[in-house]
Amino acid sequence: MxxxxxxxxxxxxxxxxxxxxxxxxxxxxxxxxxGYKEAWYGKDPPPTSSEGEDTSIxxxxxxxxxxxxxxLKNRLKRTRFEDPVEDSKFHYGxxxxxxxxxxxxxxSQYDWRKQEDELNRLPHFKTRIEGLxxxxxxxxxxxxxxxxxxxxxxxxxxxxxxxxxEFCKIIPLLTTPQPDYGFVxxxxxxxxxxxxxxxxxxxxxxxxMFSLRKILDYEIGHGSQWQSFSFRIGEL
Numbered sequence: 578m579x580x581x582x583x584x585x586x587x588x589x590x591x592x593x594x595x596x597x598x599x600x601x602x603x604x605x606x607x608x609x610x611x612g613y614k615e616a617w618y619g620k621d622p623p624p625t626s627s628e629g630e631d632t633s634i635x636x637x638x639x640x641x642x643x644x645x646x647x648x649l650k651n652r653l654k655r656t657r658f659e660d661p662v663e664d665s666k667f668h669y670g671x672x673x674x675x676x677x678x679x680x681x682x683x684x685s686q687y688d689w690r691k692q693e694d695e696l697n698r699l700p701h702f703k704t705r706i707e708g709l710x711x712x713x714x715x716x717x718x719x720x721x722x723x724x725x726x727x728x729x730x731x732x733x734x735x736x737x738x739x740x741x742x743e744f745c746k747i748i749p750l751l752t753t754p755q756p757d758y759g760f761v762x763x764x765x766x767x768x769x770x771x772x773x774x775x776x777x778x779x780x781x782x783x784x785x786m787f788s789l790r791k792i793l794d795y796e797i798g799h800g801s802q803w804q805s806f807s808f809r810i811g812e813l
Contacts, residue, residue, distance in 0.1 A: 618770070618778040619708020630705055637701040637712060639693050639774065646689055653684040699748070703774070712774035713767035714741055718752040720761070727760040732767070740773045741766040 617623045624630055661673045699714050720726060731751070735743050744766050751762040771777035 617708045618780050619776070620779045621708065623708065630707070632704055632706065634702050634704045637703040637774070639696050639701065641689065641693065650684050653680050656680050696742070696745070699745070701774075709770055709776040709778060711767060711770065711776070712741075713765055714744075714748075716748055716752050716764045716766075718754060718761040718763060720754060724754060725759065726754045728763050729760050730765070731762045732765040734767060734769060735772070738772075741768050742773075 658673045658677050662669055666672060700716060701712065702715055703710055703712050705711070718726070718728060720728070733744050735741055744764075748764055748766070752764055754761045768775040
């Protein structure tokens with residue numbers, strides 16, 4: 578009986594490894610063939626100069642052109658709706674009747690400029706990483722004079738679908754020192770490639786967030802802390 582369990586366990590492990598290799602084969606091959614330092618995901622070819630890519634960090638302000646907003650409103654206005662199935666609610670997909678109320682709200686009531694001003698209260702930045710313009714929010718805590726709070730760097734990455742906006746309400750809670758806690762966070766909230774204000778990649782196999790960590794490691798001078806953060810991520 579024990580022998581059967583052992584053999585079954587070995588077969589299960591081998592099967593899982595086989596499935597894993599099928600799923601991640603392309604990703605692994607890409608890393609092995611090109612190497613992390615040579616990764617390039619931009620549309621334009623990599624720089625040929627000895628200095629390499631300009632990874633300097635620049636302040637960024639959200640300023641969506643009025644033409645883009647007008648174009649969106651015009652497209653919303655031209656939306657055609659089908660009549661919903663009687664008493665279907667959301668059983669057969671998104672309810673057209675409710676969808677129409679959302680479209681009308683976005684077209685005539687939603688104030689993007691107000692939202693834009695609210696988002697610009699955060700410190701936004703951009704940098705180039707492996708051929709792409711990457712956007713991120715970098716919020717440092719405001720420590721009172723003589724504070725003994727330990728500053729802990731924390732990178733919060735949104736999922737799919739999503740954006741850095743998901744973290745706007747929690748950012749002040751994490752970066753404001755509290756008397757009952759001996760630590761406070763310094764936050765990095767990037768927009769993953771193809772989302773928000775980050776450029777879309779032109780090839781698969783993205784490792785950009787690790788590069789962003791390295792750039793900030795150098796720029797903001799938290800080497801030991803960021804290295805510790807990187808080590809913990811690498812252990813996952």
